[in-house]
Amino acid sequence: MREALLHIDGRPVPAEDHATMDVVSPVTGRTVARIAHASPGDVDRAVTAARRSFEDRRWRGIAPRERARVLNRAAALLSERVHDLAALETEQIGRPIREMRAQLARLPEWLEYFGAVAQTDRGSVPDVGAGQVNLIRRVPIGVAGLITPWNHPLLITMKKVSVAVAAGNSVVIKPSELGPLVPLELARLLEEAGVPTGVVNVVTGAGATTGRALSEHRGIDKLDVTGGTETGRVIAAEAGRRLIPVTAELGGKAPVIVFDDAPLDDAVAGALFASFIATGQTCVQGSRILVQDTAYDAFLARLLERVGGLRLGDPADTATQIGPLVSAVQRDRVASAVEQARAQGVTVAAGGRVPEDPALAAGQYYLPTILTEVTTSHDIWRQEVFGPVAVVVPFHDEEDAIRLANDADFGLAGSIWTHDTARGLRMVDRLDIGIVWINDHHRVDPASPWGGMKDSGIGSENAIEAFHAYTQMKSTVINTAPSGADWFGTTEPMRYS
Numbered sequence: 410m411r412e413a414l415l416h417i418d419g420r421p422v423p424a425e426d427h428a429t430m431d432v433v434s435p436v437t438g439r440t441v442a443r444i445a446h447a448s449p450g451d452v453d454r455a456v457t458a459a460r461r462s463f464e465d466r467r468w469r470g471i472a473p474r475e476r477a478r479v480l481n482r483a484a485a486l487l488s489e490r491v492h493d494l495a496a497l498e499t500e501q502i503g504r505p506i507r508e509m510r511a512q513l514a515r516l517p518e519w520l521e522y523f524g525a526v527a528q529t530d531r532g533s534v535p536d537v538g539a540g541q542v543n544l545i546r547r548v549p550i551g552v553a554g555l556i557t558p559w560n561h562p563l564l565i566t567m568k569k570v571s572v573a574v575a576a577g578n579s580v581v582i583k584p585s586e587l588g589p590l591v592p593l594e595l596a597r598l599l600e601e602a603g604v605p606t607g608v609v610n611v612v613t614g615a616g617a618t619t620g621r622a623l624s625e626h627r628g629i630d631k632l633d634v635t636g637g638t639e640t641g642r643v644i645a646a647e648a649g650r651r652l653i654p655v656t657a658e659l660g661g662k663a664p665v666i667v668f669d670d671a672p673l674d675d676a677v678a679g680a681l682f683a684s685f686i687a688t689g690q691t692c693v694q695g696s697r698i699l700v701q702d703t704a705y706d707a708f709l710a711r712l713l714e715r716v717g718g719l720r721l722g723d724p725a726d727t728a729t730q731i732g733p734l735v736s737a738v739q740r741d742r743v744a745s746a747v748e749q750a751r752a753q754g755v756t757v758a759a760g761g762r763v764p765e766d767p768a769l770a771a772g773q774y775y776l777p778t779i780l781t782e783v784t785t786s787h788d789i790w791r792q793e794v795f796g797p798v799a800v801v802v803p804f805h806d807e808e809d810a811i812r813l814a815n816d817a818d819f820g821l822a823g824s825i826w827t828h829d830t831a832r833g834l835r836m837v838d839r840l841d842i843g844i845v846w847i848n849d850h851h852r853v854d855p856a857s858p859w860g861g862m863k864d865s866g867i868g869s870e871n872a873i874e875a876f877h878a879y880t881q882m883k884s885t886v887i888n889t890a891p892s893g894a895d896w897f898g899t900t901e902p903m904r905y906s
């Protein structure tokens with residue numbers, strides 16, 4: 410069994426009261442790691458270390474090109490270790506190794522991209538008229554508290570750390586208690602590449618204790634959270650009280666809108682990818698599959714056939730397509746959402762139960778589930794299940810598809826499947842959604858903004874916008890007039906500007 414300590418000021422340290430938490434395998438039910446459970450005192454030590462590193466300018470004070478060199482070295486180290494880190498993610502959270510390898514192989518790109526942004530981002534000089542020059546520069550914000558979930562432990566931590574550190578900030582990371590080991594590895598790897606100690610600190614522990622202590626700490630200058638909408642509200646309220654900026658990437662209920670001109674096999678493959686990758690545990694999961702009525706029967710028949718063929722199994726096996734849910738709590742949530750839907754009269758067209766295979770009995774498995782005969786008044790239409798459950802609902806025309814797709818509290822992501830690009834773009838225009846894919850789903854890139862509307866959050870990750878959100882502007886106005894104005898030395902009219 411692995412033991413993991415906190416990472417503060419470049420050193421592994423136990424929690425001050427030696428409290429620990431267990432990380433339990435969702436495959437075997439056995440404890441795979443014991444992690445330190447950080448107290449408010451430990452969080453304070455981490456924030457103090459981060460503050461010291463920020464104030465003495467050991468990282469923010471060096472040229473962006475040197476910061477980029479360090480981040481590129483970290484990217485190279487990460488590429489070398491992808492195999493091991495992917496295996497570690499799989500062991501803790503149960504996501505199939507095939508997915509974790511594919512996902513982690515792309516993460517060096519975030520370090521490379523934000524290193525490049527740090528070197529190329531420029532200030533500006535707005536024309537404020539003769540006699541004055543106005544220089545606008547961007548400077549780092551300070552110490553950021555990064556709070557991350559378990560479903561993509563390294564991807565989401567990387568999205569936040571890469572941009573925060575490239576912009577010259579120092580950070581304290583609070584990873585999910587269900588998947589904390591790889592974010593800890595990332596902190597060590599960044600230091601190995603040359604990020605000075607104290608710039609990246611990690612405090613592991615529960616949300617209600619360690620996470621709360623971090624979000625309430627007065628030494629934090631920015632909060633950046635990915636998690637459930639209720640968690641986001643609590644953390645954003647704290648940021649509001651303290652008047653510090655907050656980025657919040659929260660829940661979703663993504664529509665997958667399939668028009669009858671989309672090639673059937675492509676649309677079905679796309680819907681499967683949208684709904685069941687990560688065993689449905691993604692914020693952009695295609696949980697509402699909307700199909701044009703003229704294609705509905707053929708689509709549903711083909712979808713059910715494909716769902717029946719998905720391979721559940723040990724996530725460490727490269728042939729496995731669907732792993733377990735992350736925990737018993739998560740499986741109970743999924744099962745009770747499906748039971749409630751059944752009780753409300755919804756039809757369970759596939760899945761809707763725990764698999765019978767005795768080889769899977771020790772794990773938190775749940776069959777990929779398709780629900781039909783769902784209306785907008787059913788709870789399952791609205792609630793984020795965060796598991797392998799999708800509803801399939803017919804629509805008549807564009808207007809009807811827009812009405813259904815926008816009928817949600819969330820507005821994170823969605824996809825449109827059609828060969829008619831003009832129609833796709835017309836639809837995008839009217840969807841209250843932050844990320845829309847046409848003939849694709851789930852695609853993420855460091856250069857492409859990622860953020861939701863409505864209850865899905867505030868602000869966005871990735872791209873130059875995220876870099877700017879990790880900086881604050883400093884405006885310097887220089888008087889270039891040959892002699893100074895003397896406001897009180899004259900009664901002549903003067904311009905006040």
Ligand code: NAD
Pocket residue numbers: 556557558559560561565583584585586614615616617619620621622624635636637638640641643644657658659660661691692693793795821861865866
């Ligand atoms: P969660 O809200 O339970 O936890 C997220 C993180 O917040 C964890 O580190 C947790 O320990 C911490 N936390 C919990 N309560 C806290 C509190 N009161 N104060 C401070 N920290 C606290 O979410 P989860 O179960 O880990 O992840 C699933 C949720 O995350 C889903 O709702 C999903 O949609 C969302 N998510 C969103 C995105 C996105 O990009 N929008 C991506 C992935 C996941």
